[in-house]
Structures are given as C-alpha cells and as structure tokens.
Amino acid sequence: MSLLQVEGLGKSYNLETKVLKDVNFTVETGEFVSVIGPSGAGKSTLLRCINRMVEINEGKVIFNNLDVGSLKKKDLRKLRTDIGMVFQHYNLVPRLTVIENVLHGRFGYKTTLQGVLGRFSEEEKEQAFFLLQKLGIEEHAYKRCDQLSGGQQQRVGICRALIQDPKLILCDEPIASLDPNSSKVIMDHLKSITNDLGITCLVNLHQVEVAQDYSDRIIGLRKGEIVFDGKSALLREEQINHIYGTERRELITV
Amino acid sequence: MEMLRGGAQPKQTYIKRTRTGRINIKAGNKVELVTKWTIAMLAVLTIMAFFFFDYTGLQLERAITETAYNLKTMFLEPTLSHFSWGEAFHQIGITVGLGVLATVIGAIIALFLAFLAAENLSKPWISKSVRVVVAFIRAVPTVLWVLIFAIAAGLGSEAAVLGMLFHSIAYLVKAFSESFEEVDRGILEAMRATGSNWWHMVTHGVLPSTFTYLLSWTFLRFEINFGVAVAMGAAAGAGGIGFELFMASGFYFDLREVGFITYAILIIAIILEIVSTQLKNRYFPAAAKN
C-alpha cells in the first residue's frame, strides 16, 4: 500500500472558481517529490488538503490507510502528528527560544493539560538538541527566533517538523525567502532527511532547476490540474512550457 | 528511526541545565524576568486594592440586583421627559461643538508647537523642552484644567474649551511632530540644497506631504474630545448632553431619560469610532498609540 493516495481531489474556496480539479497521484514511502507550477496553480492548497488544514470538497486523500477527509477531530490531531509541515515564512513564534519552538512539534502527542503546563520530558529535550545539532544550529538553542537569519529559522522549522517523528513532511516553498546559499543548505537537509531517515518529502517549489536537481519525481500543476507526473529526468523544456504556459518566460528573467 | 532518537549520545556542550539537572528551555533573560515581575506586582497590588477600598454604605447583593434592574429600565424603556427632542439635539450640538472647538483650536496651536518639537525641524534643546512641558500638561487631568479655568476665567463654554485644549494640544503635538519626523530626509536635504529657507521647507516640503496625516490625527482627537466634552458637561458643568445626563441621574433620578441620553451618546460615539477606524486602517496600519 502506498503512503499517500490522492484520488479525484477537488477543492474550491468559493462558488466561482475551482482551485483543484480531479487531482490524482500516489506517493510511496521514501520518495522525494516536488510539486511545481505557476503562482496560483493551487500548490499550497494541495498540500493543505493532505493534512486537512483546509477542508476537502471532493474526492479522497488516503494517508497511511486512513481517509483524511472523514477523520474526527481527535483522529485528525493524531494524523497531523504523522505529517510534519515546513513553511515559506518559517511560521515560528518569534519571541520564544529556538529550543521552545522545536519542542512545539511535540504538542500533538500531549494532552491539553500537559501541553499547557509546558511539560516536556528530558528525553524530548535531548532529542530536540540532537536535531538542532544535526542541522548545525545547536549553538543558537537559547536565542530568540527573531534573532536568527532566514536560513537558520528555516532549519528550526525543519527541526520542529522532525521532532514530530513524522512519516511525511510537507514543505510549502521552503526556500522561496532564502538566498541561494541558504537554499542549498535547506534543500540538502531535506534531501538527507529522505535518504538517511527514510521520511517521505512532498515539496512545493518555484525553481524548476532545484526541483530537477533534488527530486525523484516531479508533479506539475497548472490551474488546479496535474499536467505532468513523472521522473525528474523526463521533465523537458516542452513540458515545462506546458506547465507554466507563457509565464515561464518571465520566470527566467527574474 | 534510530537516528532520530539520538541513539549515540552527542556531546552536549550547548545544553543548559537547572540546578536539579533538568534541561532549561527558557532563555532566562531580563525580558522574561521583567515581564514576570510586572505581572506579579500587578496581581499583588490588585489584591491589596480590595483591602484599601472604602466600602461605606455598601450592600453588595442589593446593589447588584438594583443595578441590573436599573440597567434594564434604562436600556429597554428609554424616554425623554424633562426636555424635548429639539432640545436634545441642541444639547448634543453643544457637546459636539465643544469637542470641535477644542480640537480645531488645539490643532492650530499644536501645529506650531509640533514644528518646535520635531527633531528634524528644530534644535535639540527646544524639542526637548517642548516635550517636557507637554508631559507635565498631560499629567493634570482634563477635568481639573476645566474646573480651574472655570474659576479663573468664569464659568461658560470658554472655560470648558480652554481646559480641554491642554490635553488636545499635548496629544496632537506628539502625533504631529512624529508625522513630521517621518518625512523623508531626502526631501528636506534636497530643498536645503536648493537654498530654501526654513519656511520654504515647511510650507512646500513638510506640510504638503503630511497634510492627510495631520487631518486624520485631528479627527482621531475629535473622537476622544467628544467623550471628554460629555464628561466635562457632567463633572464640570460645561453644559451639553453630559450635563443633561448628570441632571437626569443625579437630580431627577429618571432612569428612562438616562437611558435615552446614553443611547444618544452611544450612537454618536460609534459613528465617530467607525470613521476613525477607517482612517486608521487607511493611514496608520500599525495602530499608533495615544
């Protein structure tokens, strides 16, 4: 059984436009998959349907043999602990320390009372430090997050996702706000998460070249529909033009 | 999965521990400390307050049921009995008028003082002294200014307006001078480079680029001054709807009329609030404080 199956997924925020139309694909455990497509194609929406940050209108998302769309509140929480999420703007709590932000990834496993009292076990804290060390930012553990650079903050975001002990990590444009060097560091870390830890990654990207360099497979989205789904090597100029339409030209010049 | 757990203990040089050996997750800096202390102090002072209060003649249970009943009468059966609708409008007009006068005159005076207070248009010592004077003026409650002027200048709308002027000026000087300070330094430099004098810079550089902000701030102050004018009517005999409110509740004990007047004030206040919220969202997205 595949880790993730998306069947006939449809989504609209309002009555006029359908943001996603009949989207079908599967992702196997240990795959590194990129989703590319022009702005407004529905990439973020697609990712958010998988952990049901937005409600699913049509079709099914099956993760780990669970029908995501029909889960009750409690089971949904449990599902979300299995899916980490990394954001373009890192989405950390700026005033809290790095280590606190990493530990926020454990809330899914806590009862309300444990979480509110702020009880984290020593084991969890050690694990947080271990992850920070692995991503090379252990020395900043007690700094406030708003004192870190963008690349460092994104690594905190990745640590927060990893400490959830997830089966899948969803990344919504993780490098869109970073310079080329930090982008490379982040992408290398994500890649090693899949290679070394066997955690599946589904990454939204704006840069086609990066997607080609790092992913096993690329999904091309255009106006809410999948127009390409295959090995990175198979993605040619022709398909790229098809995905981006005329917008591709502007993209290169930027 | 083993790697995630940190099976092989890493060398944990950066970990800080508490005395009991637990791992710290707080930074433990001054900010946290001051925050904690402030909250603790406020809590202690609040509890102490209830020991300092003077409870003369208080019958809590009766007071609460009575207030509930009074509020019901007020808000569900508002009526006018001691004066007519026309008179009501006239009194509201007086209150609004007091607010307008204090705001407009205040804005004109504040405009000149703000030039002196703005650091980019004035000398440091002048700007400092204006700010100190303004801070002192703000420390005296408006009602005291009005009452003091009422004896010093004789009762009447003049005393009310003069008294209300002080806080209006203080507020607007701060707001205006901050607007001036935000004027692009480049503009001023360019003008200075062409040989413009101070007056040219102000009339052609500073005022045109800040005019809408000044107007919005003035309106925001008008919203405050309407409330102040109501209060001055009630507490300092400045007339207007506030005085009628005071008479209805303290003299005639007519709750229905209190209700009517309260509604009238509420409606105007809400209209003013809606307009000023629109202005704020349009011109000051980061809602500026006082």
Added chain:
Amino acid sequence: MNEKAMRKSRWITTVSLIIIIGITYLSAVITEFNFIDSVATLPKALSWIFANLWITQETWERLPAILGKLNETIFMSIAATTLAAIISLFLGLMGSKTTKVNNVFSVLARLIASFSRNIPVVAWSLILLISFGQNSLTGFLALFVGTLGFLTRAFIESIDEASQSAVEALQATGATYAHIVNKAVIPQSLPQMLSWILFMIETNIRSATLVGILTGTGIGYTFDLYYKSLNYNAVALVTFTIVIAVIIIELISNRIRKVIL
C-alpha cells in the same frame, strides 16, 4: 499628470479647510463661544492661577489625608485595569481572527467591547452611583467597564498582528486550541498587551479623578471638596500630588516598556 494630481490635492486641501472653518463657526455659535473673549480672559485667568494656586505652609498639614485618598485612587485604577485585562484577554481571544472559536462568539465579544467602550465612563459612574452608593467600589466598577472595552479592542489587534503564521504551524502539528493559545499566542503578544495595560493604568488614574468627582470617591472627591469650599491652596496641593503620581507611574511604565518591547 503630476500637475493634475497637485491641482487635485490643492483643491482637496482648500475644500477641507473651508469645511473645517464652517463647522468651527457653527460650533462657536451653538456653544456661545466667543473667541475674542476667551483670548482676552486668558491673561486674567493665568494671573489668577499664579496668584491663587499656591501651596501654603498650612496646607501641607493636609498632605497625609490627601495622600490617603490618592492611594485609594491609584489602587482603584490598578485593580480596575488588571481585572479588566483578565476578562479582556478572553474577549480578545474570542474576538481575534486568528484565535476565534466561532463567529457567534467573535461578534459577541466585539459587541460587548464596543458597548462598554462607547458608553462614556461618566454614564457608567452615574448609573452605578445610584445603587452602589458613594464608595470605592462604584469608582472601581465604572473604570473597570470602560477599561474592558478599550483593552479588548487593543488585545484583538495585538493578537491579530502577533501570531497568525505560528498558529497555522502549530495547528499542523496537531496541537490543541489550548496549546496554541498558551504556548504561541500569549507568549508572542504578551509584551504588547502589558504595554497596553500600563498605558491604561496611567489613563485610569486621570479618569479616576473625574469619576471621583462624580461618585464622591478617592482623590476626585477631595479635590471637589476643597474646590467647592474655595480652599484654592489645598486645590493646588491636590493637583500637585496627582501630577507627581501620574508622572512617576509614567516613568515606571516607560522603563518597563523599554525592556519588554
């Protein structure tokens, strides 16, 4: 284009000035305000103030009594602000876009806030005075109600701007509402909220004077007594103590603000 825009802006300026002048004139008529008169009385008023508002030797003897009342007023403001802040925190969480539980509560919270904020504190004082009588609790409650509305609006703004993105991230980890509020929203917006609370304490001390005059409590009552008995030296002393108190509290708040913001 530029020429046109400039002419338009000049036109807007002229029209708004004319409207303002018109409204001001109407206001002067309806309030029977005489501009010349008030300018003329100003020197007289100031000389009266300098001649009469002196703190004399014997008024200092009244200082302990005055300080007692001032004490009551300060405590009243702090207690009203702090307790209102606690309720406002709940209303703020309900009313904010990021943390609202549902739309009904959100609208309700905003309505309560608007109602309590826009009914002036004088009206609350007078209403409460009728049944609570002339004691500290009346003043306390009047300040409490007005503060509630103001702080709720301020807190909604603080919460809205502080933590939208972090809330999304925590939802994605499977955190509950209580986790999110306690560990992301409150830590992030607390300094801003504290700053508003401090601001409100300063404001409330000044309002407490007004409320005191109306409800016969605290320093306002003392002022009113001396004022009505024409004891202007004592009036000066009362004013002086209030000024000192407000300035001290403002200095302390500014210190705290500088560290936490």
